[in-house]
Amino acid sequence: MEKTWRWFGKQDKITLAMLRQIGVEGIVTALHDIPNGKVWPLDTIKDLQGYIESFGLRWSVVESLPVSEAIKYAGPECDQLIENYKESLANLGKAGVKTVCYNFMPVIDWIRTDLRHLCNDGTSSLYFDRIRFAYFDLKLLQRENAEADYSDKELELVAELDKTITEAEKDELIDTIIVKTQGFVNGNIKEGDKNPIYIFKKLLSLYKGINRDMLRENMRYFLAAIMPVCDEYGINMCVHPDDPPFQVLGLPRIVTDESDIAWFLKAVSNPHNGLTFCAGSLSAGEQNDTRELARKFASRTHFVHLRSTAAMPGGNFIESSHLSGRGHLIELIRIFEKENPNLPMRVDHGRLMLGDEEKGYNPGYSFHGRMLALAQVEGMMAVVRNELDL
Structure with a gap:
């Protein structure tokens, strides 16, 4: 190789x-x-x-x-x-x-939800947390009909997280999922963009009605x-x-x-x-x-x-x-x-x-x-x- x-x-x-x-x-x-x-x-x-x-x-x-x-x-x-x-x-x-x-x-x-997840040896690694991602989807992005993608147990855990998550953690989650892991790669969103949630939702809307078979054909x-x-x-x-x-x-x-x-x-x-x-x-x-x-x-x-x-x-x-x-x-x-x-x-x-x-x-x-x-x-x-x- x-x-x-x-x-x-x-x-x-x-x-x-x-x-x-x-x-x-x-x-x-x-x-x-x-x-x-x-x-x-x-x-x-x-x-x-x-x-x-x-x-x-x-x-x-x-x-x-x-x-x-x-x-x-x-x-x-x-x-x-x-x-x-x-x-x-x-x-x-x-x-x-x-x-x-x-x-x-x-x-x-x-997609990752944590860019600096602490490991036992003191290093940090990229991490994906299903519940924190669901929180982003449901509470921050507020995507239409998002609830259908998660189990009842996951929805309960998101509700529990909503009671304790701080505003700083919310901002960090948005920055991690929308900006930090995307901007340097695909150019759709970049550092410094105002209101990344709005830009992101506009991008998602482009795929309204596009299903798996249609994407395959494209x-x-x-x-x-x-x-x-x-x-x-x-x-x-x-x-x-x-x-x-x-x-x-x-x-x-x-x-x-x-x-x-x-x-x-x-x-x-x-x-x-x-x-x-x-x-x-x-x-x-x-x-x-x-x-x-x-x-x-x-x-x-x-x-x-x-x-x-x-x-x-x-x-x-x-x-x-x-x-x-x-x-x-x-x-x-x-x-x-x-x-x-x-x-x-x-x-x-x-x-x-x-x-x-x-x-x-x-x-x-x-x-x-x-x-x-x-x-x-x-x-x-x-x-x-x-x-x-x-």
């Missing part, structure tokens, strides 16, 4: 010089300054590519070339946005950047349209699983488990239509065994995210050590190194540790925490390579 690292461009506090020192081989990045839906110019792509290569690294994966919301809900500007997307893909292909990670999640890119339409460009330039598209892999906020979710993955791979049966195998996202769903999924879909996997989660009672989960949890990372490395070697891999999220918490890193993207994770994964890779050499 190629050891890659998600890097947020020249303004990232973590420099390419630092990454080269810790054994990173490839960079995962994007043109974050270009608004969603606009064409990525070839000269801008080459400028960033040249900068990366000046540090002895390569631009291995685009994460991500965002799929505009209007493509997902099939708005009137959908076809023009797809044409722009195709032009961006062609420009990436001309530059030799051949792997593109994207997602097809409506509105929300990923994904199939998008993939079918871009595959000729992928064929021409040898570009591998790899969709990221929904995070977490279950329904939230009344939105359809269509990349959550084995049947979902099998559906989109069959719907557009082209080898360039593939999967980003995110062990963290998939393992957050108790319906998923990452080892079985890896065995089944290794040949159509183009990119791997290695992190792990520990599921807890009541639908809660925490991002665990890369050596533990439901991700089963060493088994995944064994499978991918045998079935589809040389894939780009990044360790994805890491814990906050050793002063990371004071650096202002994007949530989940600490330096020391990811450096530890990379060392752990590199050790597992060495073990597997030795096994395969025997």
Whole structure:
């Protein structure tokens, strides 16, 4: 596997010089300054590519070339946005950047309710609390008919929480779910936006009447349209699983488990239509065994995210050590190194540790925490390579 690292461009506090020192081989990045839906110019792509290569690294994966919301809900500007997307893909292909990670999640890119959940060793990790999320949905967002998505027991626990939660905790919950985990990724909402609840509800309203089958058809339409460009330039598209892999906020979710993955791979049966195998996202769903999924879909996997989660009672989960949890990372490395070697891999999220918490890193993207994770994964890779050499 190629050891890659998600890097947020020249303004990232973590420099390419630092990454080269810790054994990173490839960079995962994007043109974050270009608004969603606009064409990525070839000269801008080459400028960033040249900068990366000046540090002895390569631009291995685009994460991500965002799929505009209007493509997902099939708005009137959908076809023009797809044409722009195709032009961006062609420009990436001309530059030799051949792997593109994207997602097809409506509105929300990923969800956590706590960005600094304290662990026993003094580090902190990303955490999802089902009841606190339900509180956000029911009491803060006040989504229409949200009660139908929760059990009677969950509704009771939300009512109990409502008696004790502070105004500061409410503000933090809004900031965590709507702003902190979204703004630096998909551009729908950004730091400093006034009244994020209002903006968020407007985004949700775009999907009124869009069900699971309709979203699937919109994904199939998008993939079918871009595959000729992928064929021409040898570009591998790899969709990221929904995070977490279950329904939230009344939105359809269509990349959550084995049947979902099998559906989109069959719907557009082209080898360039593939999967980003995110062990963290998939393992957050108790319906998923990452080892079985890896065995089944290794040949159509183009990119791997290695992190792990520990599921807890009541639908809660925490991002665990890369050596533990439901991700089963060493088994995944064994499978991918045998079935589809040389894939780009990044360790994805890491814990906050050793002063990371004071650096202002994007949530989940600490330096020391990811450096530890990379060392752990590199050790597992060495073990597997030795096994395969025997």
